Amino acid sequence: MKQRSISFNWMAVAFVLAIAMIIPFVLEKHPYYVHIFILVFLFGYLSTAWGLVGQSGQLSFGHAVFVGLGGYTSTILFMDYGVTPWVGMFAGAIVATLFGLIIGYPTLRLRGPYFALSTLVFGLILQTYVVNTQMLGPINLRGAMGLLLPLKNGGDAPAVFQFATKTPYYFIALAMMVSVVLLSYLLNRTRIGSYWTAIRSDQEAAESLGINAGRYRLLAFLLSCALTALGGTLWAQYFHYINAERGMALSLSIEIVLVGVVGGWQTVSGPMIGAMIIIPISELLRAQLGGGFAGLHTLIYGLILMGVILWLPKGLNPLVMRGLKWLGDRLWSTSPSVRTPEDSGR
Amino acid sequence: MAILEVNNLTKRFGGLTAVNDLSFTLNESEILGLIGPNGAGKTTVFNMIAGFYKPDNGRVVFQDQDITGLKPYEVCRRGVARTFQVTKPFLDSTVLNNVMVGAFMQAHNAAEARDIAWKALETIEFGDRADAMGHEINVPDRKRLELARALATGAKLLLLDEPMAGLIPSEKGHIIDLLRKINQEGFTLVVVEHDMKVVMSLCPRIILMDRAMKLVEGTPEEVCSDPKAITAYLGEEYAARDPEPRR
Numbered sequence: 001m002k003q004r005s006i007s008f009n010w011m012a013v014a015f016v017l018a019i020a021m022i023i024p025f026v027l028e029k030h031p032y033y034v035h036i037f038i039l040v041f042l043f044g045y046l047s048t049a050w051g052l053v054g055q056s057g058q059l060s061f062g063h064a065v066f067v068g069l070g071g072y073t074s075t076i077l078f079m080d081y082g083v084t085p086w087v088g089m090f091a092g093a094i095v096a097t098l099f100g101l102i103i104g105y106p107t108l109r110l111r112g113p114y115f116a117l118s119t120l121v122f123g124l125i126l127q128t129y130v131v132n133t134q135m136l137g138p139i140n141l142r143g144a145m146g147l148l149l150p151l152k153n154g155g156d157a158p159a160v161f162q163f164a165t166k167t168p169y170y171f172i173a174l175a176m177m178v179s180v181v182l183l184s185y186l187l188n189r190t191r192i193g194s195y196w197t198a199i200r201s202d203q204e205a206a207e208s209l210g211i212n213a214g215r216y217r218l219l220a221f222l223l224s225c226a227l228t229a230l231g232g233t234l235w236a237q238y239f240h241y242i243n244a245e246r247g248m249a250l251s252l253s254i255e256i257v258l259v260g261v262v263g264g265w266q267t268v269s270g271p272m273i274g275a276m277i278i279i280p281i282s283e284l285l286r287a288q289l290g291g292g293f294a295g296l297h298t299l300i301y302g303l304i305l306m307g308v309i310l311w312l313p314k315g316l317n318p319l320v321m322r323g324l325k326w327l328g329d330r331l332w333s334t335s336p337s338v339r340t341p342e343d344s345g346r
Numbered sequence: 347m348a349i350l351e352v353n354n355l356t357k358r359f360g361g362l363t364a365v366n367d368l369s370f371t372l373n374e375s376e377i378l379g380l381i382g383p384n385g386a387g388k389t390t391v392f393n394m395i396a397g398f399y400k401p402d403n404g405r406v407v408f409q410d411q412d413i414t415g416l417k418p419y420e421v422c423r424r425g426v427a428r429t430f431q432v433t434k435p436f437l438d439s440t441v442l443n444n445v446m447v448g449a450f451m452q453a454h455n456a457a458e459a460r461d462i463a464w465k466a467l468e469t470i471e472f473g474d475r476a477d478a479m480g481h482e483i484n485v486p487d488r489k490r491l492e493l494a495r496a497l498a499t500g501a502k503l504l505l506l507d508e509p510m511a512g513l514i515p516s517e518k519g520h521i522i523d524l525l526r527k528i529n530q531e532g533f534t535l536v537v538v539e540h541d542m543k544v545v546m547s548l549c550p551r552i553i554l555m556d557r558a559m560k561l562v563e564g565t566p567e568e569v570c571s572d573p574k575a576i577t578a579y580l581g582e583e584y585a586a587r588d589p590e591p592r593r
Contacts, residue, residue: 191450191459198436198447201480205434208396209499210422210451 008328020174024167032287034166040279041173042234047260047271048180049227054266055184055193056220057200058108059116062123063256066096066225068130068248070232075147075242078160080140085161089233093226099126100225101218108221109214111203123253130244146243149236161237169238176234177272180227184268196220200266262308264317273320278305349374349503349534350395350426355404357390364390366558368404372503377525377535379549379566381542383578386555388538389431392505396428397421408503422451427501429492431508431538435480442467442476444491448498466498469531470524486517493524503534510544522548546570554578 027033046067053060073095074088083091103122107115134143149162156164163169187193198206199213207213236242246252263274281304285297312319350372357365365387372378380388393399395406397418405414413421427448436444445463446456453459467473472490475483483491489509496504509525510518518541525548529535539545545552546566554562554569556578562569569575 190456191453194443194447194450194456194459197439197443201436201438202434204398204418205430205436205495206447207418208398208422208428208430209448209495210419210427211447212417212419 008331009324012324012327017178024170028167031166034170036280036283038166038170038173038238039283040275041170041177042231042238043256043259043279044272044275045173045177045180045234046228046231046256047263047275048177048184048268049224049231050256051260051266051268051271052184052187052220052224052227053217054260055188055200056196056217057203057266058217058221059257060119060221060224060253061116061250061257062103062119062121062253063224063228064248064250064252065119065123065126066100066228067232067235067252067256068127068242068244069096069099070229071236071242071247072130072141072147072232072244073229074233075149075236076139076141079147079150084159085233085237086159089161089230092229092233096225096229096232097222100222104218104221108217115217120250120253123248123250127244127248127250130248144243144245146241146245146247147236149240149242151240155240161233162240169234173234173238176231181269181272183227188268192216192219258305262305262315264315267315267317269320270315270317273317274315277316347374348372349376349409350536351405351407352391352395353405353407355391355394355406356402357387357394357399358402363558365394365401368555368558368560370553370560370563372534372536374502375529375532375534376551377529377537377549379545379552380536380538380555381540381545381552381569382555382561385557387558388555389507391555392428392507392536392538395421396426396505422499422501425500425502426505427496427499427503428505429489429496429507429509431511433485433488433492435483435488435491437479437481439480440476441472441478441480441483441487441491441494444480445494445498448495451498452500462500463494463498466494469497469528470494485512486521489513489521490524493521493528497528497533502532503536504528506535506537508538508540510539510541518544542570 023037024034046063050060050063070089070092073092074085077083077088077091078085103118104115107118130141131144133141135141152160152162155162158168195206195211195216198209198211199216203213232242232247235247259274259278260271261274262278263272264270282297282301285300289297289300308316348371352371353369355365355368356363368391380391382388390399394401397413397416397420400415405412407413408424408426411424413424413426416424436447442460442463445466446459449459449462449466453462464473464476467476470490470493472487472494475487493506493509506525510521513521522544525535525537537545537549550565552564552566552569553560554575561578562572562575
């Protein structure tokens with residue numbers, strides 16, 4: 001029984017991926033819709049990376065900072081030092097990890113809201129600092145102006161992460177999202193994932209079974225910081241621009257949190273599903289209502305979020321999973337399955 | 347041979363002394379019963395040995411190593427596992443995954459952990475519920491889960507905090523059989539328990555605590571016939587009615 005539905009889930013994944021592969025070609029004449037898909041993947045990526053912290057039982061309200069750190073590091077390295085963002089993105093990941101260590105090391109050993117508050121405050125401090133700082137030693141932060149990515153060859157230079165059309169960005173964003181979801185899925189099948197689940201379920205019990213909770217939380221957070229920074233580079237390359245006003249903003253942190261929470265906090269596929277639902281709604285509402293009724297789209301967006309949180313506190317993920325299971329049972333219902341001992345998970 | 351030595355252990359919470367100058371020795375492969383009225387300090391003793399509280403005074407020596415004041419996870423890695431009186435299953439994981447968390451202590455990878463977890467579940471005769479979720483199982487099963495998890499860590503010494511509280515007699519009998527079996531496989535057990543019948547049949551040696559102190563130590567018969575024990579449990583009046591008063 002289990003075997004069957006697992007193989008169905010993989011088939012569903014393969015099917016969705018196959019559709020995802022042809023979408024940019026079908027929508028070639030409608031770059032705006034391709035843009036929405038790229039945003040879905042970008043936020044799916046960022047929220048899944050953020051969700052790793054959630055899997056270890058903590059909440060980060062400052063993840064925009066790591067988007068910003070990633071984008072700033074790779075972009076400054078490119079602008080002022082000529083380093084290609086393909087390399088710079090990993091430098092960004094290292095910088096984000098170091099900052100993560102500064103916030104996480106003292107606070108993740110404590111129980112209670114200290115970590116969540118620290119991320120929130122750290123985000124506000126760093127954003128304020130970058131917005132108001134032109135030069136940090138030899139590093140040209142350019143203050144409130146932000147970093148406008150200089151285009152090479154009119155923006156058609158794959159060697160420096162610049163592409164003429166949206167399609168390459170689409171596939172890079174898709175690949176990044178799929179990779180991070182796969183990473184999260186695989187981690188969940190190892191000691192690390194098992195320990196994260198234990199720590200978020202009951203820290204005392206976890207520690208009594210030999211788990212250094214603080215250390216495994218720090219691991220989750222640092223991994224999350226590094227991955228989020230990679231997403232920051234994608235952000236900067238795609239928009240050709242990154243500034244602290246938006247790229248390190250509390251509002252961006254909250255967006256990442258909301259996408260994750262609506263989809264299903266602390267699940268592997270939840271944040272991805274959240275992005276698939278929230279981002280198009282948010283974008284389309286803005287496009288439809290943004291002109292005549294400025295602000296109305298935010299109101300509707302807010303109502304939808306309230307509804308989800310009120311009626312689906314575990315997010316949309318269980319609903320989607322149940323739907324998939326229902327579909328799987330329907331499609332296979334012609335051959336009644338016999339439950340064998342192998343099915344019991346051994 | 348002594349596996350655990352507890353010397354002059356003391357814990358104060360503000361003005362309240364929860365455990366006062368407690369010392370005892372535990373031999374390898376022994377089952378020691380720790381009994382006493384509510385509030386006597388039994389669980390606090392467990393919490394100090396297992397690293398959840400730092401003792402204000404005294405030492406805990408496990409297999410000739412000083413483990414006083416180590417963190418809970420460090421204590422577990424040295425080979426001491428505990429269960430909780432109020433069970434703490436990982437609610438959103440299956441029983442098997444719950445036990446695997448403990449099994450990772452001695453496993454190199456997930457497959458090995460799964461094998462160890464299965465072995466622990468089979469020892470506890472619990473394999474039939476391996477697929478149930480932590481939030482689905484009832485109290486007796488939760489108690490067994492606690493036991494399986496601690497067993498899977500590979501610890502030599504298990505501190506069992508009321509492993510039979512809230513169970514009906516037939517279930518208690520089952521757990522007693524399991525504990526004997528575990529003990530015969532070489533595990534040393536310390537059991538906190540209220541039910542005197544259970545303690546009498548399971549533990550060759552008993553320590554009775556009352557008001558933070560060790561009151562009586564000995565075989566079940568010695569402890570039961572001690573007037574101090576009767577006073578602690580039933581009050582002065584009943585002690586006075588002892589057929590052979592010591593006065």
